[in-house]
Amino acid sequence: MQHRGPYNNPKKLIQFLRDLAFALIIVFVFTTVILLLAKAPPLSAYFHILKGSLGSWSKFSHVVKAWIPLTLCAYGLLFTFRIGLWNIGVEGQVMMGAVFTTAALRWGLTAGMPPLVLGFSFAAGAAGGALWALLAGYLKTRGGVNEIFAGLGLNFVAQGIILWLIFGPWKRPGVASMSGTELFPQELWLSHTPALNLSPAGLFFVLLAVILTALLLRYARIGLNLKAIGNNSAAAYLFGLRPDHYMLIAMLFAGGFAGLAGNLQVTGVYHRLLPAISSNYGYLALLVVMLANYNIWAAPAVAFFFACLNTGSIQLPMMLQLDSSLSGVIQGSLVLAALAVQAWRMRRRERKESSPHE
Amino acid sequence: MNELNLTVLFAGVVAGAAPIILATMGETITERAGLINLSLDGSILLSAMTAFAVAYETNSLLLGFLAAALVGALTAATVAVFSIYLNQSQVAVGFVLTLMTRDLAYFLGNPYARIHGPQVASLPIPLLSRVPVLGPVLFTHNLSVYLSLMLIGLSWWYLYRTPLGLQLRSVGEHPQAAFARGIAPQRLQLFYAVCGGMLVGLAGATFSLSTKQGWGRPQGAEGTGWIALALVIFGGWDPVKAALGAYLFSFLQVLGIYFQGWLPSIPAQVFQVAPFPLMIFTLVLMHLAQKESILRWAGDSGFKKSLLRLFSGVAPAALGKSHRTD
Numbered sequence: 001m002q003h004r005g006p007y008n009n010p011k012k013l014i015q016f017l018r019d020l021a022f023a024l025i026i027v028f029v030f031t032t033v034i035l036l037l038a039k040a041p042p043l044s045a046y047f048h049i050l051k052g053s054l055g056s057w058s059k060f061s062h063v064v065k066a067w068i069p070l071t072l073c074a075y076g077l078l079f080t081f082r083i084g085l086w087n088i089g090v091e092g093q094v095m096m097g098a099v100f101t102t103a104a105l106r107w108g109l110t111a112g113m114p115p116l117v118l119g120f121s122f123a124a125g126a127a128g129g130a131l132w133a134l135l136a137g138y139l140k141t142r143g144g145v146n147e148i149f150a151g152l153g154l155n156f157v158a159q160g161i162i163l164w165l166i167f168g169p170w171k172r173p174g175v176a177s178m179s180g181t182e183l184f185p186q187e188l189w190l191s192h193t194p195a196l197n198l199s200p201a202g203l204f205f206v207l208l209a210v211i212l213t214a215l216l217l218r219y220a221r222i223g224l225n226l227k228a229i230g231n232n233s234a235a236a237y238l239f240g241l242r243p244d245h246y247m248l249i250a251m252l253f254a255g256g257f258a259g260l261a262g263n264l265q266v267t268g269v270y271h272r273l274l275p276a277i278s279s280n281y282g283y284l285a286l287l288v289v290m291l292a293n294y295n296i297w298a299a300p301a302v303a304f305f306f307a308c309l310n311t312g313s314i315q316l317p318m319m320l321q322l323d324s325s326l327s328g329v330i331q332g333s334l335v336l337a338a339l340a341v342q343a344w345r346m347r348r349r350e351r352k353e354s355s356p357h358e
Numbered sequence: 359m360n361e362l363n364l365t366v367l368f369a370g371v372v373a374g375a376a377p378i379i380l381a382t383m384g385e386t387i388t389e390r391a392g393l394i395n396l397s398l399d400g401s402i403l404l405s406a407m408t409a410f411a412v413a414y415e416t417n418s419l420l421l422g423f424l425a426a427a428l429v430g431a432l433t434a435a436t437v438a439v440f441s442i443y444l445n446q447s448q449v450a451v452g453f454v455l456t457l458m459t460r461d462l463a464y465f466l467g468n469p470y471a472r473i474h475g476p477q478v479a480s481l482p483i484p485l486l487s488r489v490p491v492l493g494p495v496l497f498t499h500n501l502s503v504y505l506s507l508m509l510i511g512l513s514w515w516y517l518y519r520t521p522l523g524l525q526l527r528s529v530g531e532h533p534q535a536a537f538a539r540g541i542a543p544q545r546l547q548l549f550y551a552v553c554g555g556m557l558v559g560l561a562g563a564t565f566s567l568s569t570k571q572g573w574g575r576p577q578g579a580e581g582t583g584w585i586a587l588a589l590v591i592f593g594g595w596d597p598v599k600a601a602l603g604a605y606l607f608s609f610l611q612v613l614g615i616y617f618q619g620w621l622p623s624i625p626a627q628v629f630q631v632a633p634f635p636l637m638i639f640t641l642v643l644m645h646l647a648q649k650e651s652i653l654r655w656a657g658d659s660g661f662k663k664s665l666l667r668l669f670s671g672v673a674p675a676a677l678g679k680s681h682r683t684d
Binding site: 034144160326327333 | 436
């Protein structure tokens with residue numbers, strides 16, 4: 001796994017942008033072919049995605065609502081990728097954050113003091129995600145279970161727990177259905193600024209995540225240690241670093257951030273628990289981080305672009321009778337193209353180095 | 359609740375397991391050669407959509423199955439080429455492809471959603487289907503179910519009883535040593551990725567043309583790819599054990615349908631989750647079974663030893679690692 005340093009070198013930044021442009025061109029051609037295959041007008045489809053995401057303030061506020069959880073998950077994943085863990089369980093961590101949040105809010109229905117209850121729910125959400133991440137972490141460090149399969153398994157277990165809660169203990173009075181639990185009263189909704197319809201709390205959490213991640217990974221010892229273990233865990237162990245401890249720490253951050261994202265999905269977006277509460281943001285955040293090449297500053301930008309695609313493609317079924325999943329096709333092919341361009345560059349460099357100098 | 363008709367129940371288990379078996383065998387073969395194809399869940403959906411669309415347009419089931427196999431092979435080849443020749447993480451590429459092929463299937467399959475199309479006809483085998491109990495359970499299905507049954511034995515035989523199977527396993531265990539003995543590990547890995555991918559594609563076609571006939575969003579095959587990946591581990595990378603896992607899962611699913619009468623408050627999807635805790639549990643047991651203290655505990659007791667052997671699946675040593683011999 002590649003962990004590139006920051007692009008504070010202007011030459012490297014230009015190279016990064018050039019690679020990105022290459023990947024974008026490849027994806028543009030690919031997506032256009034796909035659209036033509038579906039007998040759809042490509043330009044019109046791109047136009048509707050653009051208009052549906054940045055065309056108005058209300059559309060833009062929807063983009064931000066997707067961007068916030070996506071960025072939170074991505075920042076959590078930076079910790080786990082740094083130590084070489086493939087935290088695919090991030091999806092389930094978002095779900096458990098939402099479950100714990102819902103539990104806290106349900107308890108708070110009778111407690112009064114809505115602001116305090118909301119504040120408590122933030123802690124509960126983060127704890128839920130962290131707990132689920134620690135479970136995967138312990139399975140890895142103690143149980144010898146690869147984090148990918150542990151995480152994947154726990155994702156499905158989390159999905160099962162949500163379904164069971166919705167159809168069992170937390171079912172709506174009368175009918176239980178896939179549409180989720182009963183709506184929470186408005187006092188327990190995250191407040192939004194009236195003009196822009198943005199939630200200050202969500203933006204605050206993103207800001208907090210940026211500062212915390214940047215400080216810890218770039219300037220604190222822990223970031224260096226995570227990286228050392230990620231690069232060579234045997235050598236790091238000889239230097240007195242315990243890989244298992246640091247793996248759990250990284251999982252704790254990843255799960256905590258993902259849990260907060262799950263909280264915001266309940267308190268800020270849906271105001272109830274429903275089967276698709278995670279909106280696939282965990283899985284999508286993995287793509288975000290890969291495309292951002294594990295870079296702290298590139299991640300929010302990529303997340304914003306992905307959020308635009310997600311929000312804008314909702315227009316496709318209405319306007320062109322196409323499926324909205326085109327956004328996923330663009331996102332996935334973009335990551336693949338970026339990986340291919342990067343591999344091609346590495347091969348060229350290798351060839352240059354191995355060719356005899358005159 | 360009606361009385362349980364056991365032959366009908368088990369015939370349902372065998373039919374329901376067919377696509378899962380196809381995918382599991384494909385992934386077992388690929389992983390034994392040292393390559394993880396994580397894209398299963400999406401590539402099953404994309405091949406299911408392709409099979410249905412092609413069969414619908416051409417009115418030929420054979421072309422539908424062939425197109426699906428091609429899609430599965432192409433997806434697997436993408437993972438293999440990125441990993442073997444471009445030195446990228448198999449897990450990363452496989453994961454991206456999982457999401458991408460799923461979305462591609464939904465996008466391109468939109469015009470074919472919820473329409474009636476061709477379906478594989480059942481083909482009872484003349485004499486065998488009359489055998490009491492076993493006849494109806496095993497020999498009253500369609501060709502893809504028979505294929506799934508044959509594949510279990512065929513994969514086992516190929517892996518453990520042929521020189522080519524030995525080559526395959528050696529590449530998955532120690533590619534450098536295989537290379538030293540004159541085998542080209544990279545080419546073999548690509549080859550078996552494509553073979554496994556074709557089976558995964560056939561699994562998709564079996565879904566849309568037989569088991570869960572038709573196309574839609576959701577199709578009903580969602581999650582099967584992850585289950586197949588779990589079953590490969592559950593079976594300890596042994597095709598026969600993995601197939602037993604697939605039948606166990608299919609049995610649980612069928613039971614879930616029966617149980618729904620008893621526990622109407624629990625949706626069927628909750629039962630779908632069952633293989634995953636089982637997979638984690640198996641992995642923990644496998645890890646423990648290799649520990650010395652546990653081996654000491656087993657001592658000379660035959661029962662304890664056979665218990666350990668049941669959980670002693672070991673992953674191919676070079677699984678998931680990219681390596682280069684040039």
